[in-house]
Amino acid sequence: MKPWNQVTIIGVGLIGGSLGLALKKAGLARTVVGVGHRQTSLDEARQCGAADRTTLDAADGIRQSDLVVLATPVGRFESALRAVAPALAPAAVVIDVGSTKAAVVPAMESLMPDGCAFVGCHPIAGSELRGIAHARADLFDGALCVVTPTDRTPHHALDRVVQTWARLGMTVRLLGPDEHDRLLAEASHLPHVVAAALVRAVGAGAESLAGPGWADTTRVASGDAALWRDILMSNATEVADAIDKFQGVLGEFASALRRGDAARIESLLAEAKARRDQRVRHKPV
Amino acid sequence: MKPWNQVTIIGVGLIGGSLGLALKKAGLARTVVGVGHRQTSLDEARQCGAADRTTLDAADGIRQSDLVVLATPVGRFESALRAVAPALAPAAVVIDVGSTKAAVVPAMESLMPDGCAFVGCHPIAGSELRGIAHARADLFDGALCVVTPTDRTPHHALDRVVQTWARLGMTVRLLGPDEHDRLLAEASHLPHVVAAALVRAVGAGAESLAGPGWADTTRVASGDAALWRDILMSNATEVADAIDKFQGVLGEFASALRRGDAARIESLLAEAKARRDQRVRHKPV
Numbered sequence: 001m002k003p004w005n006q007v008t009i010i011g012v013g014l015i016g017g018s019l020g021l022a023l024k025k026a027g028l029a030r031t032v033v034g035v036g037h038r039q040t041s042l043d044e045a046r047q048c049g050a051a052d053r054t055t056l057d058a059a060d061g062i063r064q065s066d067l068v069v070l071a072t073p074v075g076r077f078e079s080a081l082r083a084v085a086p087a088l089a090p091a092a093v094v095i096d097v098g099s100t101k102a103a104v105v106p107a108m109e110s111l112m113p114d115g116c117a118f119v120g121c122h123p124i125a126g127s128e129l130r131g132i133a134h135a136r137a138d139l140f141d142g143a144l145c146v147v148t149p150t151d152r153t154p155h156h157a158l159d160r161v162v163q164t165w166a167r168l169g170m171t172v173r174l175l176g177p178d179e180h181d182r183l184l185a186e187a188s189h190l191p192h193v194v195a196a197a198l199v200r201a202v203g204a205g206a207e208s209l210a211g212p213g214w215a216d217t218t219r220v221a222s223g224d225a226a227l228w229r230d231i232l233m234s235n236a237t238e239v240a241d242a243i244d245k246f247q248g249v250l251g252e253f254a255s256a257l258r259r260g261d262a263a264r265i266e267s268l269l270a271e272a273k274a275r276r277d278q279r280v281r282h283k284p285v
Numbered sequence: 286m287k288p289w290n291q292v293t294i295i296g297v298g299l300i301g302g303s304l305g306l307a308l309k310k311a312g313l314a315r316t317v318v319g320v321g322h323r324q325t326s327l328d329e330a331r332q333c334g335a336a337d338r339t340t341l342d343a344a345d346g347i348r349q350s351d352l353v354v355l356a357t358p359v360g361r362f363e364s365a366l367r368a369v370a371p372a373l374a375p376a377a378v379v380i381d382v383g384s385t386k387a388a389v390v391p392a393m394e395s396l397m398p399d400g401c402a403f404v405g406c407h408p409i410a411g412s413e414l415r416g417i418a419h420a421r422a423d424l425f426d427g428a429l430c431v432v433t434p435t436d437r438t439p440h441h442a443l444d445r446v447v448q449t450w451a452r453l454g455m456t457v458r459l460l461g462p463d464e465h466d467r468l469l470a471e472a473s474h475l476p477h478v479v480a481a482a483l484v485r486a487v488g489a490g491a492e493s494l495a496g497p498g499w500a501d502t503t504r505v506a507s508g509d510a511a512l513w514r515d516i517l518m519s520n521a522t523e524v525a526d527a528i529d530k531f532q533g534v535l536g537e538f539a540s541a542l543r544r545g546d547a548a549r550i551e552s553l554l555a556e557a558k559a560r561r562d563q564r565v566r567h568k569p570v
């Protein structure tokens with residue numbers, strides 16, 4: 001595919017910074033412009049090669065870019081796009097890299113000038129770490145990217161965005177924004193709630209005995225609270241429903257334990273082990 | 286401290302095999318005898334240096350040993366000890382490395398011949414991996430070991446066992462068997478149930494979108510089902526109570542999501558992050 005001429009990344013943290021590095025490394029962007037609200041992060045982005053030039057002025061940063069990437073927390077997409085929309089180049093493509101889509105995609109589409117296209121994207125990569133200091137060019141390689149077109153998405157923009165993620169080594173799946181949020185509520189947002197709730201539920205005395213099992217099960221709870229507040233609130237109903245479903249399964253465990261049903265406990269554990277082992281073997285995560 | 290003259294380890298899997306390697310490396314055992322029920326595991330234990338000699342006959346293996354380690358799954362401790370108790374050397378010390386204590390310790394104590402001592406031990410180390418192939422001499426280094434004495438535990442045996450774990454690099458804590466189980470229900474058994482329940486609660490469609498967050502949160506669910514059935518069943522009431530407490534916390538999240546209370550969600554997440562970060566910073570796990 002033809003490389004993008006100029007890509008502007010608004011928000012050069014872990015994901016935005018890694019995307020800059022990856023696009024440059026793959027030769028998919030002639031120039032990467034980094035936009036942020038802290039000069040130190042921008043300096044670091046330029047020094048590590050995640051951006052060729054940087055600016056604190058978003059409208060200035062996106063001028064003449066054929067691709068603009070919203071890589072701030074989800075809660076700031078709307079104000080970020082509103083600030084730059086009038087300055088978008090003709091036929092510019094705007095994508096996001098946020099974790100929820102049902103509310104985001106129509107809101108972004110409604111802000112796009114005629115001739116420009118919005119394509120919702122969710123690269124499922126990253127970690128509980130934040131910031132440009134942790135950015136790396138191979139963050140996306142081998143991971144999954146969900147792209148969420150609607151009937152307003154032009155085919156040429158969709159195609160080019162899909163090809164870009166694929167060229168970064170990602171497996172691309174196309175889902176509607178609502179379907180994305182319903183599935184991610186279980187696959188990602190529920191595990192986050194579970195990890196945070198587990199930290200809260202374990203008393204201080206017990207926590208002092210916690211080993212590697214606790215550390216892994218709670219790892220994502222070290223993610224940024226404001227970032228995840230936005231993600232959870234923008235998918236609140238689906239996440240609450242996923243919690244209900246999960247509570248039902250926990251109830252099965254508790255009642256089998258209380259009635260001393262060792263066979264049922266073993267079958268619940270064996271089924272979980274088989275499903276997880278198959279998933280991890282099928283596709284290392 | 287004086288090294289043990291001969292240590293017999295019954296069950297040379299991940300924990301038993303690693304203990305053999307660690308004791309030899311630290312010079313804490315002149316001879317290590319490995320006992321198992323599969324010749325291939327015993328051969329592997331001898332080849333990797335986890336045991337100097339091995340046998341399928343437990344009673345033969347423990348003769349003349351001054352330390353005997355029960356390193357089978359918890360559910361087999363009683364039959365294992367019953368089979369060897371008459372052949373124990375005078376003043377032999379028997380320890381276990383199991384994950385539950387309230388039921389195990391009195392049962393083991395009642396089987397000990399006069400002059401021999403039982404000391405309950407729970408080194409909190411290991412992983413979802415099993416078997417001698419994953420054994421390593423440094424498995425215990427830097428980790429926590431809970432030792433659970435009772436009023437039947439002779440002081441000299443307790444002291445020697447505590448020193449042995451400390452010499453392997455472990456931080457030793459002394460807790461009563463009941464207190465151990467109550468705290469471990471939250472610190473270890475609840476995370477295991479949560480991981481398994483999370484695999485079960487996530488539908489197949491969502492699972493196909495699972496990323497590194499799901500993989501970490503569910504990692505311990507890949508542990509052996511029969512092993513964990515024994516652990517959970519031998520601490521069933523405490524684990525069921527811990528599940529109830531956890532369900533209450535999940536309910537706080539669900540209701541804050543449903544009423545659109547972003548501030549409450551953020552404070553729940555921020556508190557969990559602060560507690561986890563402090564714990565992991567204080568003591569890497």
